[in-house]
Amino acid sequence: MSGRLDRIGLLAVPALGFLAVVYALPLAMLLAKSVQGPDGFSLAEYRAFFADEYNLRVLFRTLRVAALTTALAFVIAYPTAFAMSRAKGIWLTVFLVALVLPMSLGVVVKAFAWSILFRANGVLNSALMGLGLTERPVRMLFTETALVVGAANVFLPFMVLPIYSVIRQLDARLPEAAASLGATPWFRFTRVTLPLTLPGVVAGSAFVFSLAVSMYVIPSLIVGERQQNLSMLIARSFLFLRNEALGSTLAAILLAIAIAVVLGSGWAAARLGARR
Amino acid sequence: MAGMTSAAPGRHYLDVWGVAKSFRGTRVMSGMNFRMDRGELVSLLGPSGCGKTTLLRIIAGLMEADEGDVVLGGRNITRLPAHRRNISVVFQNYALFPHLTVAENVAFGLRARGTAKSACAGPVEEALRLVRMDAFATRPVSALSGGQQQRVAVARALVVQPDLLLLDEPFSALDRKLRETMQVELKALLRDRGITAIFVTHDQEEAMGVSDRIAVMNAGRIEQFADPSTLYARPATPFVMDFVGLSMRLGGRVVESGGQTCIVETAHGRISAPGGFAPGTAVQVGVRPELVAPGTGENTIRVELADAMVLGSKTVLHGAAQEGDRLICEMPGIRTGLARGDAVDLGWSVADTLIHEAAA
Ligand SMILES: Nc1ncnc2c1ncn2[C@@H]1O[C@H](COP(=O)(O)OP(=O)(O)OP(=O)(O)O)[C@@H](O)[C@H]1O
Numbered sequence: 001m002s003g004r005l006d007r008i009g010l011l012a013v014p015a016l017g018f019l020a021v022v023y024a025l026p027l028a029m030l031l032a033k034s035v036q037g038p039d040g041f042s043l044a045e046y047r048a049f050f051a052d053e054y055n056l057r058v059l060f061r062t063l064r065v066a067a068l069t070t071a072l073a074f075v076i077a078y079p080t081a082f083a084m085s086r087a088k089g090i091w092l093t094v095f096l097v098a099l100v101l102p103m104s105l106g107v108v109v110k111a112f113a114w115s116i117l118f119r120a121n122g123v124l125n126s127a128l129m130g131l132g133l134t135e136r137p138v139r140m141l142f143t144e145t146a147l148v149v150g151a152a153n154v155f156l157p158f159m160v161l162p163i164y165s166v167i168r169q170l171d172a173r174l175p176e177a178a179a180s181l182g183a184t185p186w187f188r189f190t191r192v193t194l195p196l197t198l199p200g201v202v203a204g205s206a207f208v209f210s211l212a213v214s215m216y217v218i219p220s221l222i223v224g225e226r227q228q229n230l231s232m233l234i235a236r237s238f239l240f241l242r243n244e245a246l247g248s249t250l251a252a253i254l255l256a257i258a259i260a261v262v263l264g265s266g267w268a269a270a271r272l273g274a275r276r
Numbered sequence: 277m278a279g280m281t282s283a284a285p286g287r288h289y290l291d292v293w294g295v296a297k298s299f300r301g302t303r304v305m306s307g308m309n310f311r312m313d314r315g316e317l318v319s320l321l322g323p324s325g326c327g328k329t330t331l332l333r334i335i336a337g338l339m340e341a342d343e344g345d346v347v348l349g350g351r352n353i354t355r356l357p358a359h360r361r362n363i364s365v366v367f368q369n370y371a372l373f374p375h376l377t378v379a380e381n382v383a384f385g386l387r388a389r390g391t392a393k394s395a396c397a398g399p400v401e402e403a404l405r406l407v408r409m410d411a412f413a414t415r416p417v418s419a420l421s422g423g424q425q426q427r428v429a430v431a432r433a434l435v436v437q438p439d440l441l442l443l444d445e446p447f448s449a450l451d452r453k454l455r456e457t458m459q460v461e462l463k464a465l466l467r468d469r470g471i472t473a474i475f476v477t478h479d480q481e482e483a484m485g486v487s488d489r490i491a492v493m494n495a496g497r498i499e500q501f502a503d504p505s506t507l508y509a510r511p512a513t514p515f516v517m518d519f520v521g522l523s524m525r526l527g528g529r530v531v532e533s534g535g536q537t538c539i540v541e542t543a544h545g546r547i548s549a550p551g552g553f554a555p556g557t558a559v560q561v562g563v564r565p566e567l568v569a570p571g572t573g574e575n576t577i578r579v580e581l582a583d584a585m586v587l588g589s590k591t592v593l594h595g596a597a598q599e600g601d602r603l604i605c606e607m608p609g610i611r612t613g614l615a616r617g618d619a620v621d622l623g624w625s626v627a628d629t630l631i632h633e634a635a636a
């Protein structure tokens with residue numbers, strides 16, 4: 001029995017080797033730098049980081065933008081996933097293509113497309129002013145709102161697809177059973193449909209949050225240097241400040257957040273699944 | 277039709293009136309009328325795809341009929357959504373909520389009606405005791421066997437004191453022995469509590485054992501609606517004769533008609549049957565196999581045995597028959613000395629002979 005398992009286990013060797021060389025090893029070297037003082041092990045870099053109010057603002061902003069992006073993506077994705085689960089034939093294809101195709105467009109193209117929409121003399125502002133809703137152009141580009149909207153747009157498929165796959169497996173008779181027991185549509189949704197689709201929501205949220213907390217290109221293009229997030233700070237530390245210790249400290253913090261998200265969602269999924 | 281109660285609409289507890297339903301342009305039900313009284317246990321019996329579930333869902337409000345009305349207790353509920361009908365459904369796969377415990381499942385209907393959590397405990401416990409599942413209250417439903425899940429589903433449906441209980445093949449997932457136990461239990465439970473229930477099944481023995489009356493359905497219509505004994509002894513159509521119980525079956529043509537009886541020419545000779553069919557009519561004659569005996573009778577046919585099966589409590593003789601006919605005779609107890617290839621006479625009385633116009 002174990003011989004058989006071992007041989008199948010061998011199939012994972014290429015992936016493990018690949019990950020070890022290009023991922024684990026450099027990461028370990030990077031993290032080692034963050035705890036390396038002039039004379040051996042030291043947490044000075046971390047102390048310095050958390051003592052600086054600017055750094056804390058960046059950290060807090062990064063988490064806030066990631067949370068808002070996740071929330072917005074959820075609000076848009078949940079009904080979309082339901083619509084998809086009802087769609088048949090050509091409509092399902094349309095939905096899937098509409099979700100997947102923009103991913104191949106790349107963030108850069110999208111960001112420039114948004115700027116046409118959001119800039120001072122852009123489509124939205126022209127419309128607002130034309131309607132007399134505002135006299136001066138509203139500042140949209142370079143705001144956190146624009147960043148959240150843009151990020152949610154890019155990461156939407158990562159929220160829709162896990163929720164969609166859970167909804168597709170949902171037994172349609174369960175809401176019906178609830179209805180025949182006297183449950184109003186709202187009660188059915190909050191007590192049956194939502195709890196049973198939560199595993200998909202957890203998975204999708206973990207994806208989107210991880211992506212949003214570490215994004216670099218989207219904020220660089222939409223808000224630029226004036227509102228930095230963790231990834232931008234890391235890049236600056238390495239590229240401009242040449243401060244590898246700071247950079248690796250920031251990387252370690254980002255990694256800790258990612259690990260927390262993975263563990264948290266794993267725990268949530270296990271808790272949701274435990275009763276089944 | 278025999279046994280069909282005909283009365284003005286509205287006089288009955290449940291009155292389904294002129295219901296029609298199509299799926300993507302295909303009509304699966306039209307002009308469906310179905311009535312029952314309070315406290316009655318009625319079965320919908322029919323082959324797969326005949327529209328039993330469709331009718332049940334229309335009554336429950338889980339599906340909208342294209343035409344027709346549903347009146348329950350004098351109130352027209354046709355346009356009422358399912359959650360305001362007070363009609364409970366036990367689904368074929370039970371449809372228990374997988375994220376809730378046994379007790380939470382049973383409490384669901386009460387909670388949905390706004391009952392406080394604390395006030396649910398009593399009724400939930402009573403309902404679980406009723407189905408002998410009180411020891412499992414805190415278990416997750418996934419940890420239950422099929423029979424236990426079925427009991428929980430019944431408790432969940434009953435705890436809200438529904439005006440009508442609908443059961444869609446509630447036993448079909450259980451093995452035969454458990455199914456028979458559950459049938460007896462459920463029937464007693466519904467009787468004791470005076471619950472009006474409709475019970476869907478395609479097992480004719482189950483329908484006969486459980487219900488006061490049976491509506492035999494075929495292709496979106498009710499062929500006959502009667503109590504089990506009438507259904508068996510006086511099937512109104514060839515379909516009912518075939519679907520409810522076994523029977524000897526012979527196709528033929530009426531050759532002589534004498535008012536009360538007529539004579540039918542079949543592949544096995546002439547048979548007399550009660551009924552005034554005109555000469556030339558294509559008919560199907562039949563007789564229940566336990567009413568047939570070896571030897572001559574008022575009607576006698578000579579058959580060549582295809583098989584003689586000794587089953588213990590009875591012995592069944594099968595005759596070699598042409599396409600569409602069935603020759604069968606059942607005798608109580610063990611009979612030996614008959615073998616394949618023997619020629620035997622089978623006889624029965626004219627009064628026991630069933631005759632229907634052949635389906636076009
Ligand atoms: N949602 C649907 N869409 C299309 N056709 C349907 C739908 N539901 C039922 N039908 C069709 O309507 C007819 C009646 O179906 P129904 O489910 O009522 O049969 P049934 O008597 O319950 O059969 P079974 O014993 O197999 O459960 C069938 O021909 C079925 O194919």
Ligand SMILES: [Mg+2]
Pocket residue numbers: 328329330444
């Ligand atoms: Mg059915």
